[in-house]
Amino acid sequence: MVSFKLTTLLAAASLSLGTYAYPAARDTTPLWLTLPATPELPGNPVGTKTTVNGVQIWHAEFGTKSSSQLPVLMLHGGFGSANYWGSVVELVMKNHYVIVMDARGQGRSTMDSTPYSFDLYARDAAGILKSLGISQAAWVGWSEGADTVLAALLNSALSPMVARAFTTGAWHDLAANNATYTDTAIYKQFVTRAAAEYQAFQPNGNLTALADALTLLESTQPTWTASDMAKISLGPKLTLSWGQHEESINLSEQTVLPSLIKNSKSVILPGVSHFAPLQNPTQFAAALETFLA
Structure with missing residues (x-):
């Protein structure tokens, strides 16, 4: 969801980080070109911070635990937050923890x-599950979160914790990135919005340090090969999804990645x-329900 041009864009743009209002999209604008408002998580929870791998990871729980169903762990995309899952969580929590x-x-x-x-992200996610006493879950990842799921499946210490996996917007190497994505209006709108959201969450945070860390990550990773992907053994318990109009990742990845796993x-x-989970959360939640059935 983020890109290796993030630092450049933040440095060059005159961002009004306190506000990020945009005019409502005209009815004639295709849904896939819109960036709906970032939702709140159901109940706007205070959440919990748990120390994992030297940092404080914020997390929250929804729905009712059930011994007969897998917990569902949802991992957001780069430069975003868990709030981006809000509308999907509201639907999925009706039947799942x-x-x-x-x-x-x-x-x-x-x-x-x-x-x-991505391996560090995966170890962070596993640490949260362990802190909650959860040994296995269905992992759902979007963009950077999607590659976090793949990283977990490639880590022999973590893969047993992934009982099922659903990704959206995953990519396996740098060549899969769409080089023109950072020129799109939706990308610039997202970065401006996410910067404002970051400052609201962390008034004393270091936006430059975060942008640098994300820029380095996505300009150098992932570098998985066909032989790496062949090691993933989850089989039909892994669903790889993309939006029809995926603009961050080259459309060829929709064919290449499934062929490698x-x-x-x-x-x-x-x-x-x-931005499928934002643009049509009902459709996305329905796809998750099919996956979780």
Whole structure:
């Protein structure tokens, strides 16, 4: 969801970080070109901060625990927060116990000087599950969160904790990035909005440090090969999804990645883009329910 041009854009733009109002999209604007308002999480929870791998990770729980159903862990995209899942959580929590968390340095979570990696994100997520006494969950990831799920599946110490997995907007190497994404209006709108949201969450936070960390991450990772992807053995319990109008990741990845992960399932969500969970949360939640059934 973020990009390796994030630092440049933040430095060059004259951002009004206290506000980020945009005119409502005209009715004729295709849904996939819109960036709906960031939702609140149901009940606007205070949440909990837990120390994991040297930082404070914010997380919150929704729905009712059930011994007969897997917990659902939802991981947001880069430069966002768990709030971006709000409308989807509101639907999924009716039938499932859901955990959301802010990735390190983002939303309400803190950061340190440790270089970001998708494996580190995965270890953070596993740490939250362990703190809640959860040994296995269905992992759901969006953008950077999607690659966090793949990283967990590639880490032999973490993969047993991933009973099922659903990704949206995943990519396996740098060549899969769409080089023109950072020129789009929706990208610039998202970065401006997310910067304002960051300052609201962390008035004393270091936006530059976060932007630098995310820029380094996405300009150097992931570098997974076909042989790496072949090691993922979740089979049909892994669903790889993208929006029909995916603009952050090259459309070829919708064919390439499923071909590299044996027996994985692939879903193309109609009428939406990389921001599918925001643009049509009802459709996205329905896809999750099918996956979780």
